[in-house]
Amino acid sequence: MVQEEKERVNLPWVEKYRPNTLDDLISHADIINTINKFIKEDQLPHLLFYGPPGTGKTSTILACAKQMYPKGKFNSMVMELNASDDRGIGIVRGQILNFASTRTIFKSGYKLIILDEADAMTNDAQNALRRIIEKFTENVRFCLICNYLSKIIPALQSRCTRFRFTNDGKKALVDLAAGDMRKVINILQSAATAFSEVNEDTVYTCVGHPTKTDVTNILKWLLNSDFSTAYAMIRELQIAKGLALMDILQEVHLMIHRIEIPSEVLIELLIKMSDIEHRLTAGTSEKLQLSALVGTFYLARTKIEVPDDLK
Numbered sequence: 585m586v587q588e589e590k591e592r593v594n595l596p597w598v599e600k601y602r603p604n605t606l607d608d609l610i611s612h613a614d615i616i617n618t619i620n621k622f623i624k625e626d627q628l629p630h631l632l633f634y635g636p637p638g639t640g641k642t643s644t645i646l647a648c649a650k651q652m653y654p655k656g657k658f659n660s661m662v663m664e665l666n667a668s669d670d671r672g673i674g675i676v677r678g679q680i681l682n683f684a685s686t687r688t689i690f691k692s693g694y695k696l697i698i699l700d701e702a703d704a705m706t707n708d709a710q711n712a713l714r715r716i717i718e719k720f721t722e723n724v725r726f727c728l729i730c731n732y733l734s735k736i737i738p739a740l741q742s743r744c745t746r747f748r749f750t751n752d753g754k755k756a757l758v759d760l761a762a763g764d765m766r767k768v769i770n771i772l773q774s775a776a777t778a779f780s781e782v783n784e785d786t787v788y789t790c791v792g793h794p795t796k797t798d799v800t801n802i803l804k805w806l807l808n809s810d811f812s813t814a815y816a817m818i819r820e821l822q823i824a825k826g827l828a829l830m831d832i833l834q835e836v837h838l839m840i841h842r843i844e845i846p847s848e849v850l851i852e853l854l855i856k857m858s859d860i861e862h863r864l865t866a867g868t869s870e871k872l873q874l875s876a877l878v879g880t881f882y883l884a885r886t887k888i889e890v891p892d893d894l895k
Contacts, residue, residue, distance in 0.1 A: 635749030638766035703735035
């Protein structure tokens with residue numbers, strides 16, 4: 585037990601604090617309440633969880649499994665297959681079929697098969713799985729987990745009760761993570777390890793993302809300074825803080841929507857910024873694209889009335 589506790593100390597927070605029961609989960613209250621009711625009434629159906637990565641799909645079903653099966657029974661009653669497993673028809677007719685067809689001791693209760701990244705399965709494999717679900721419903725329950733519901737065949741969807749997981753959360757961490765709770769926890773762990781205080785600046789610093797202050801300064805330079813000065817200041821900031829132009833571009837894009845800009849000028853800015861983003865994704869020089877960004881604002885700012893707080 586002491587050894588186990590020592591090992592847990594060094595675990596990433598994503599695993600160390602992964603919920604053990606449904607009551608430990610703090611989001612998706614409607615889904616959790618519904619599944620809790622299924623378990624209490626011994627009426628758990630086949631489940632299909634879908635939604636963006638990091639929104640709690642796998643954590644929810646694992647918490648559900650730990651709640652249903654005591655520690656001694658967990659390994660014999662639960663099969664979990666993840667993205668690293670083969671998703672062809674062979675795994676369905678082999679491992680899954682063998683596990684599903686084996687009766688539980690004293691023929692009481694049912695097993696649970698968790699198929700993570702189910703949308704990566706081939707259509708043949710999904711069709712084979714449909715027959716197994718149909719044949720062994722008395723003995724096993726399936727939980728399919730996927731990011732894209734459209735990649736699951738209708739025949740499987742109709743055999744499962746579907747639950748949609750959505751983005752959730754609160755400021756700085758959430759802005760960066762875009763609803764990915766796993767990313768939130770990893771960033772939080774990094775910030776807590778590197779700094780004595782976790783605040784907006786330390787969170788942004790940990791991930792090498794421009795802070796709100798940085799973006800405000802960049803926009804001031806773009807709207808007020810001459811070409812050479814604006815380029816030099818932004819480049820200096822990039823080097824000092826290790827900022828990627830793509831991140832700067834995305835933050836500037838969000839901020840210009842908050843400024844009073846004539847619609848035709850805004851459209852022109854957005855088109856040119858999207859061209860810069862496209863060229864960056866194609867691997868062109870950041871220095872050249874920074875010049876393009878500065879030049880875009882230099883040409884547009886004669887038609888823009890700069891707010892006092894950005895002068």
